[in-house]
Amino acid sequence: MLLEINFRDISEFIRLKVCLIISSIAICGFLLFNSLNATLIFIFLSSFFGTAGAYAFNNINDKEEDLINRKRINPFVLNKKGLLIIAVCFIISMIFITLLPTFSIVFSFFGIISSFAYSRLKIKKYSVMKNVFTAIGVGASFLVGTTFFDMDVLWNYLIFMLFIFILSLTSDLRDFEGDKKSNIGTLPVSIGYEKARIFLMILLGIFTLNVLLTFRILVFIPFTVLMFYYLYLDKPKRVHSFGGYSLMFLAISLFVF
Numbered sequence: 001m002l003l004e005i006n007f008r009d010i011s012e013f014i015r016l017k018v019c020l021i022i023s024s025i026a027i028c029g030f031l032l033f034n035s036l037n038a039t040l041i042f043i044f045l046s047s048f049f050g051t052a053g054a055y056a057f058n059n060i061n062d063k064e065e066d067l068i069n070r071k072r073i074n075p076f077v078l079n080k081k082g083l084l085i086i087a088v089c090f091i092i093s094m095i096f097i098t099l100l101p102t103f104s105i106v107f108s109f110f111g112i113i114s115s116f117a118y119s120r121l122k123i124k125k126y127s128v129m130k131n132v133f134t135a136i137g138v139g140a141s142f143l144v145g146t147t148f149f150d151m152d153v154l155w156n157y158l159i160f161m162l163f164i165f166i167l168s169l170t171s172d173l174r175d176f177e178g179d180k181k182s183n184i185g186t187l188p189v190s191i192g193y194e195k196a197r198i199f200l201m202i203l204l205g206i207f208t209l210n211v212l213l214t215f216r217i218l219v220f221i222p223f224t225v226l227m228f229y230y231l232y233l234d235k236p237k238r239v240h241s242f243g244g245y246s247l248m249f250l251a252i253s254l255f256v257f
Contacts, residue, residue, distance in 0.1 A: 013059055013076040013085065014052035021244045022141050023047040024251035025160060029145025031254035032156060032216060039100065039147070046096035046108055047141050053089035054115030056082065061119040101147045111140040124179075127190045131172070135165035159210050159217070166203050167243045173197060173236035201231055219253050220246050 026047040030040050060077050076082035090112075097108045114137035117123070124130045139161040146153045172179065172186040176193055179186050188196035204227060211220045223246035230238040 009075055010085065013056050013074045013082060014089065015055040015059070016052075017244060018055055019048050019051045021247050022051045022138055024247040025138065025164075026141040026145040027251040028160070028217075028247065028254060029142040029153075029156075030147065031145075031251070033146045033148070033153060036255075042096045042099045043104065043145050046093050046100060047144060048093075049089045049096070050093035050108065050112055050115075051141075053086045053093060054112060054119075056086045056089065057116065058119045060086075061122075100144070103149065104144045104147050107140045107143040111137055111144065114140065124186065125184050127185045128187050130186060131165050131168040134168040135161045138164045156214065156217075159207070159214060162203065162207050162210070163220075163243070163247075166200065166207060167240060169196065169200050169203070170231075170236050170240040170243065173200065174240055197231065197234065197236075201228070204228060204231065216254070217250060219250050223249070 023044050026043050027040065030043050034040075056076070059074060060082060074082075076085060093108075093112075097105055100108065114133070118130075118133060118137065123133050139157060142157050142160045143149070143153070146157075169187060172188050173193065173196060175186075176188045180189050187199075191199075204224060208221065208224045211217055211224070223242050226242045227239045227246075230236075230242065
């Protein structure tokens with residue numbers, strides 16, 4: 001039982017689901033523009049552990065908001081073991097980053113630095129800037145995966161960046177009550193919950209239209225339909241879940257096919 005509790009606490013501390021989602025973005029970037037080789041393993045592991053360290057660090061900085069939104073504070077936030085986990089995650093990530101192409105190394109460090117800036121500068125307080133910052137920072141994982149840059153990469157990067165912006169805004173809807181009580185000026189808090197939900201529907205529509213123009217990522221479509229449905233029912237938590245699942249499913253489909 002103790003091991004189960006510790007695993008649950010660790011997975012929550014590093015945001016295991018988020019680690020898998022962001023690693024999936026990097027995998028998608030790689031598989032869309034490269035043939036299958038061992039570099040994929042290094043990209044996955046560097047992205048996974050880098051994300052784990054970044055989100056664990058963010059957990060420590062956001063403990064007041066998390067107490068309101070999640071009704072509990074993770075025990076690793078309150079003791080030195082949390083700092084040890086963060087250090088280990090970043091060390092492992094750095095080891096695998098050194099095995100990547102130069103282009104990927106640059107954007108790996110960009111992603112890590114942006115994650116620290118997000119936490120230390122409390123970017124979450126600055127309305128839509130938080131969503132833009134997240135889209136650019138997390139979107140860097142896609143560029144880590146591509147290993148190079150051209151106009152085709154840019155087009156796909158912008159599509160993925162828009163989707164990350166959508167997921168970021170969805171999380172703001174999900175955490176609306178806690179952010180409002182904490183006086184955090186996310187977009188839903190600033191312009192109102194319903195206006196933000198309508199804006200999110202418009203963005204999701206734009207994203208879906210762009211996906212239809214990009215054959216290899218059409219697997220997004222069933223998930224965006226579900227996201228529209230649950231957004232209409234005002235269930236942002238499910239919207240966010242299906243958005244995350246879509247990225248993992250796309251990564252798997254690109255690997256298999």
